[in-house]
Amino acid sequence: MIPRWAKRLFHQVSIGDQSYRFMFEKGPPDEFVAIDCETTGLDRKKDEIITIAAVKIRGDRILTSERFVRLARPESAMAADAIKVHHLRQADVEAGERLYDVWPEFLHFVGGRPLVGYFLEFDVAMIDRNVLRFIGIELPNPMIEVSELYYERKYGDAPPGTECDLTFRAILKDLGLPTLSQHDAFNDALMTAMMFVALRDLKRRGVRIERKRDGPRVDLAH
Amino acid sequence: MSAVFDASQPPFDRLTEAEIEFLQNAVDVEYFPPGATVAAAGQPCANLHVVLKGAIEERDGDEVVAILGPRDAFDSRAVVQGTMTRSFLAREESLIYQLPRDAVMTLVGKNDRFGAYFYLDISRKLDEIVRADEEARFGTLMRTHVRDLFIHPAHFIDSKDTIEAAGHKMRDINSNALFVRDGARVGVITGMNLSKAVVLKRMSIDEAVAPVTNYDVVTIAPDDFVFSALIAMTKHNKRRLAVKEGERWVGILEDIDVLSFLAGNSQLTAGRIDRASGIADLAVAAADVNEQVRRLRRQGVKADVISEIVSDLNRRLFTRTFEFTAHQDLRERACLVVMGSEGRGEQTLRTDQDNGLILSESVPETMLQEFRDSFTQALESFGFEPCPGGVMVKNPLWSRPLADYVADFRSWIALPQPESHMNVAIFYDAAAVAGRAELLHEAKTALIEMVRGERAYLAHFARAVDAFPSPIGFFRNIITTEGAGDALDLKKGGTFPIVHGVRSLALEHGLHETHTVARIARLVELNVLKAEFGRELTQAFQYLMSMRLDSALSKTPGTSSLTKPAELSSMDRELLRDAFGVVKQFREIIRRHFNLGVF
Numbered sequence: 123m124i125p126r127w128a129k130r131l132f133h134q135v136s137i138g139d140q141s142y143r144f145m146f147e148k149g150p151p152d153e154f155v156a157i158d159c160e161t162t163g164l165d166r167k168k169d170e171i172i173t174i175a176a177v178k179i180r181g182d183r184i185l186t187s188e189r190f191v192r193l194a195r196p197e198s199a200m201a202a203d204a205i206k207v208h209h210l211r212q213a214d215v216e217a218g219e220r221l222y223d224v225w226p227e228f229l230h231f232v233g234g235r236p237l238v239g240y241f242l243e244f245d246v247a248m249i250d251r252n253v254l255r256f257i258g259i260e261l262p263n264p265m266i267e268v269s270e271l272y273y274e275r276k277y278g279d280a281p282p283g284t285e286c287d288l289t290f291r292a293i294l295k296d297l298g299l300p301t302l303s304q305h306d307a308f309n310d311a312l313m314t315a316m317m318f319v320a321l322r323d324l325k326r327r328g329v330r331i332e333r334k335r336d337g338p339r340v341d342l343a344h
Numbered sequence: 345m346s347a348v349f350d351a352s353q354p355p356f357d358r359l360t361e362a363e364i365e366f367l368q369n370a371v372d373v374e375y376f377p378p379g380a381t382v383a384a385a386g387q388p389c390a391n392l393h394v395v396l397k398g399a400i401e402e403r404d405g406d407e408v409v410a411i412l413g414p415r416d417a418f419d420s421r422a423v424v425q426g427t428m429t430r431s432f433l434a435r436e437e438s439l440i441y442q443l444p445r446d447a448v449m450t451l452v453g454k455n456d457r458f459g460a461y462f463y464l465d466i467s468r469k470l471d472e473i474v475r476a477d478e479e480a481r482f483g484t485l486m487r488t489h490v491r492d493l494f495i496h497p498a499h500f501i502d503s504k505d506t507i508e509a510a511g512h513k514m515r516d517i518n519s520n521a522l523f524v525r526d527g528a529r530v531g532v533i534t535g536m537n538l539s540k541a542v543v544l545k546r547m548s549i550d551e552a553v554a555p556v557t558n559y560d561v562v563t564i565a566p567d568d569f570v571f572s573a574l575i576a577m578t579k580h581n582k583r584r585l586a587v588k589e590g591e592r593w594v595g596i597l598e599d600i601d602v603l604s605f606l607a608g609n610s611q612l613t614a615g616r617i618d619r620a621s622g623i624a625d626l627a628v629a630a631a632d633v634n635e636q637v638r639r640l641r642r643q644g645v646k647a648d649v650i651s652e653i654v655s656d657l658n659r660r661l662f663t664r665t666f667e668f669t670a671h672q673d674l675r676e677r678a679c680l681v682v683m684g685s686e687g688r689g690e691q692t693l694r695t696d697q698d699n700g701l702i703l704s705e706s707v708p709e710t711m712l713q714e715f716r717d718s719f720t721q722a723l724e725s726f727g728f729e730p731c732p733g734g735v736m737v738k739n740p741l742w743s744r745p746l747a748d749y750v751a752d753f754r755s756w757i758a759l760p761q762p763e764s765h766m767n768v769a770i771f772y773d774a775a776a777v778a779g780r781a782e783l784l785h786e787a788k789t790a791l792i793e794m795v796r797g798e799r800a801y802l803a804h805f806a807r808a809v810d811a812f813p814s815p816i817g818f819f820r821n822i823i824t825t826e827g828a829g830d831a832l833d834l835k836k837g838g839t840f841p842i843v844h845g846v847r848s849l850a851l852e853h854g855l856h857e858t859h860t861v862a863r864i865a866r867l868v869e870l871n872v873l874k875a876e877f878g879r880e881l882t883q884a885f886q887y888l889m890s891m892r893l894d895s896a897l898s899k900t901p902g903t904s905s906l907t908k909p910a911e912l913s914s915m916d917r918e919l920l921r922d923a924f925g926v927v928k929q930f931r932e933i934i935r936r937h938f939n940l941g942v943f
Contacts, residue, residue, distance in 0.1 A: 182375040183442070298437075298854070299449045300397060312348065316439060319375035323437065327377060 124305050142229060149235030153264065154179040156238040156315035159245045160307045163230055166247045170194075174224065174249070175307035178237065184315045187222070190231045191308045192224045225256050237263040238318045240290055240310070243267075244247050268293065268314055271321040276331040284333070293317055295333050348373065349394070349441055351885065353415050355461035363458075370447040376434035385431045388451035389422035391442040398438025403431045409810070412437065420462050423448055451485045456572050490573050491566035493602065495587050495595040497594045500525050503554040507538055510553050512653055514538075521584055524557040526649035530593060531557040532586060563588040573602055617660045623668055623722045626661060633657050637893075647890030648861065655689040659684075661726065661775045662699070669718040671711050677704045679776050679783035683735060687773040688843070690889065696729040698770065700742035702783040716743060728870050734771055746783055750790045755796055760804040768805065772851055775858050785856070791853040803938040806848035810940070812836035815927060834895070838888040841927050842881065845934040849873075860885060877929075884926035887919055 157176040159218040163169035169263045171329065228249075239245050242265050250260040269288045277286050294313060295300055302309040324331065349371045351357065351364045359367065373396060376382055382393060382400060393400075395416045402410040402418065409430070412418060422428045423445050429711075452459040496519045501510055501643050503526035513522060514535055524531040533553050541547045541556040563586045564573050577587055578598055587594040616629040636657070637650055659682065666680045684698035703712075720738040728738060737743045749771075756764035772791065776784040795801055812833070814891055845858050849872055850863040857863045861882050868878035935941065 182377075184373040184375070187370050187372050187444075189348075287715070298397065299439075316373070320437060323375065323377045 130239045144233060144259055144260065145229060147234045148208075149205070149233050149263075150180075152181050153235050154238050154315075155235045155263075156184075156230050156311045156316065157232075157242075157245055158239060158307045158310040158314060158319060159248055161248055166244060166246075166251070169248070169254065171248050173307040174228060175311040176228070177308070177311050178231075178235070179251045179315050179318065182319050184312065184319065186312060189308060189311075190228065192225050192228070202331060225253055229257070232261075232263065234263065236266055237261070238268060238314060240293075240314050240317070266318065268321065271325070272296070272317070272331070275321055275329075276323050276333060279330070280333065286292050297321070349443075349596055350415075350812055355417075355458055357456060358457040358461070358648050359451065365454060367443060367447060367451065370444050372442045374439060374442050376438045378436050380434045382432040382434060382438075382440060383419070383428050384427050387426050387428050389419070389426055389445055391444055392420065392423050392448045392464040393418050393432070394441040394443065396441050398440075398442070399435040400438060401433045401435045410657045424452075424462050445713065448900075452904070456575055459575050460571060461800070488570045489566065490564055490568050490570060490587060490597060493565075493570065493573075493597060495597050495601075496521065498523055498587075498593045498595045499555065500593075501533075502526075503531070503557060504552050506550050506557070507541055507547065507553055508549040511535075511538055511549070517594070521598075523586070523593055523596075524553055526554060526559070528559070529559055530561065530586075530834065532561050532584065532596065533557045534584070541543070561586045565589055566594055569769055570602065572727040573597060578600065592620065601934050604893060613657055614660060617657065617664055620664055622624055623665070623725065625822065626668070627725050635659070648886050651690050654693050655686065658686065659689060661776075663778040665722050665726075665756075666721060669722055670715050674707055674711055674715055677707055677780045678702065679781060680737075680778040681774040681776050681784050683770045683774040683775075687770075687775040688860055689775070690843075695730045698731055699723075699737055700774070701737050701744075702787055703743070703745040704780065704783055706745055716740075735768070737808055746787055748870050749787050753791050753794055757798065757801055760801060765805055765808065769847060770846060770850075773858050787806075788856060795851060796854065799938075800916050802848060803940060805851070806845065806934055807936040807940055809841045809845045809848070809934050811839065834888050834892045838924060838927055839885065839892065841931055841934075842885045842888070845930055846881075848934065848938065873933075877933075881930055884923040887923050888927075891920065 123328075153289050155176050155178055157174070159171050159175075160173045161169045161171050163276060171194050173191065173193050175192075178185040237246065246261055246265065254260055272287065272293050273288060277284055290310075290313075291301075293299075294317070297317060299316050299320065301314055348368055349356075351359060351367065356364070356367070376398070383389070383391075395412055395414050398412060399419070400412040400413060400416070412432075415863075418432060419428060419430060425460060448462075452462055456650050465505065499513065499517050499519065500523045501513055503524050505524075505887075510522060510533055514520060520535045522533050524533050533556065537556045537558065538553075541551075542549060545556075547556070562576055562580045562582050563912070564576055566589050567588055569842075573585055577583065583599045585597045587597050613629055613632045616632070617626060620626045620629060629938075633654060637654060662680060664680060666675070670678070670680075679702045680699065681687070682699050686698050701715075716738050724730070730738070735742055753768075756768050771790065774784060774788070795805075846860050846863045846867070849867055850857065853867070853870055853872060855863055855866050857866055864873065864878050864882050864885075867873045868875050873881070
């Protein structure tokens with residue numbers, strides 16, 4: 123496996139389309155992009171992206187007014203399981219744009235900003251497969267994993283062997299965030315963005331999330 | 345499109361799908377750590393904020409004036425005015441929806457109901473419109489159309505006409521604004537525009553009105569609601585709106601006419617009665633009296649003040665009607681009286697007629713009959729229903745010489761029948777409204793003299809306080825037996841026992857007051873009632889009267905004194921229980937005082 127930094131250097135030099143050089147430049151200060159993809163399945167080799175959503179974060183402000191949400195038509199038929207999870211039918215997806223049209227727009231939206239996500243590695247892997255195919259690069263952006271920020275605030279000082287719950291639901295509950303209807307790419311990206319601003323503030327103020335046998339703490343509305 | 349913002353809460357629930365979509369695309373979400381300033385006083389207002397999560401302190405200087413939680417919006421006033429007047433601080437970790445002021449103002453301009461939330465706030469009416477019962481409270485405002493208000497008829501001049509001509513025209517039509525036609529354009533010119541042109545701009549009165557005409561005319565349709573007119577005036581800062589129906593210019597609506605509609609202007613009605621030049625004019629004014637009651641009550645004016653105003657207006661109406669219908673010779677020999685609740689000054693909504701005429705001596709029968717007919721006809725044209733018991737001028741028994749009345753008193757007292765008790769009660773409550781008031785005073789003095797010391801008679805008279813059972817049961821439960829078994833009659837169980845018990849005590853002590861509240865005050869002075877109890881009785885009476893007025897205003901005629909406790913707020917139910925408790929106590933006092941146990 124080639125390390126990401128090495129790939130990044132390689133792509134910076136080998137990039138086919140020079141108009142995407144901005145992806146390698148630093149984004150505006152204190153800006154981030156929270157992303158989430160809904161896919162036909164969990165196999166990062168075979169499955170396809172159905173929807174992709176991204177929302178910018180500037181400081182503590184989540185710029186929902188500048189969101190990016192696209193339905194993309196997968197090249198392979200959707201797995202029945204994915205339909206159950208995302209409530210998107212083949213017909214809905216066919217109304218979407220072709221991925222080919224989506225990627226340039228997506229890359230321009232994201233720019234050089236760090237990406238924020240939950241289980242981000244999977245999303246990035248899915249995106250990379252497409253971007254590499256169309257533009258000849260993989261996403262060079264720094265990546266911030268909210269479950270890691272959460273782990274650090276909650277379990278960072280925990281004795282070894284402590285049982286960890288890093289589920290999306292657990293994070294929302296601990297931070298006292300509203301649960302928007304899940305498995306909608308935009309709502310997931312928005313909730314991820316909320317987690318990010320809240321966790322970042324806790325770290326800034328040196329506040330830890332309390333560990334209790336049962337029940338949440340450091341609720342946003344304590 | 346995914347929804348970021350929950351638009352189901354007021355005032356956003358007034359927006360259309362497209363408008364909500366517009367807002368969804370403009371909204372951001374911002375995170376504030378504890379102690380962070382969300383918006384500071386004195387700063388330009390950039391956003392309308394809605395709390396998504398957390399708690400926000402609203403501060404006036406250093407003082408916390410409110411704590412806002414999820415779904416609370418702030419600060420609608422600042423959105424309209426552009427500057428924050430209060431500071432808002434995060435009390436804990438908070439997420440706030442930020443709706444850009446520009447976007448909100450765009451919607452305010454497009455959607456009147458949404459705009460109403462912001463504009464009416466300034467006139468302190470916001471709270472009411474936000475509440476779930478906005479229909480009930482704002483019903484009249486919401487349902488009344490512009491065409492129901494007074495609109496100055498449209499009068500046109502040409503833009504080439506002179507300032508002088510415009511001034512003369514305004515005087516001729518007794519209006520302060522004219523439409524100005526300039527080719528296809530139509531503008532408005534006001535008296536103030538003319539004055540400013542001449543005084544401040546030193547224009548000659550021979551110059552054309554065109555340069556001082558205002559072509560930025562805000563129009564409204566006759567079918568629009570009054571609240572839209574109010575909003576349009578506030579929003580565009582206009583004192584006048586042009587009323588336009590399709591392509592037709594109907595007239596000009598002035599702010600003073602909207603305000604007098606909203607405020608209820610009883611002086612206006614009183615003036616109309618005083619200036620009336622005939623029965624027809626009085627009929628117009630009479631029609632306004634009932635509408636006044638609604639307006640005053642909507643403004644939160646207390647029921648006893650309303651009855652005072654209404655009684656005054658009705659008495660003026662009778663006085664003038666008497667002047668128009670009674671022959672000079674008759675007027676010099678008669679006293680017109682109103683009786684029953686009208687006489688006590690406890691009338692709110694118009695009920696039926698209760699009136700009579702006391703003559704000092706016999707008058708020619710034709711003259712008297714002529715008056716009876718024309719007076720009755722006039723009252724009917726005002727919408728006064730005839731009295732079912734025939735207590736009216738029309739009935740010869742209630743329009744005759746003083747001596748005949750006094751002779752009847754004797755038989756009423758000697759033969760205590762229910763009907764004669766009613767006659768005594770009605771007459772004892774009479775008040776003079778026109779003609780020679782001393783005739784009534786003389787009659788009442790005679791009545792009082794006759795019952796003085798007649799314990800048995802007075803006890804008989806007072807017995808009616810027990811005519812209806814008290815609607816209070818064990819454990820102070822309210823018993824509902826009226827209507828479909830879920831209502832109670834405020835008059836039978838509440839106001840009637842008070843009025844009649846007080847009347848019995850007043851008659852016994854020879855009082856000349858007619859108001860129940862004034863009688864209670866005199867009875868306290870005479871040590872008949874304890875001061876403490878007198879106060880409680882007065883409060884209970886006034887509370888029951890206001891409940892009656894409210895149910896009369898909201899319900900179908902004929903059921904006006906019924907109220908359904910289940911529809912009341914818990915505070916009103918509690919007050920109602922207290923009031924009935926006082927009534928129960930008062931009945932006990934009356935029973936003991938007149939020794940009613942013997943019956």
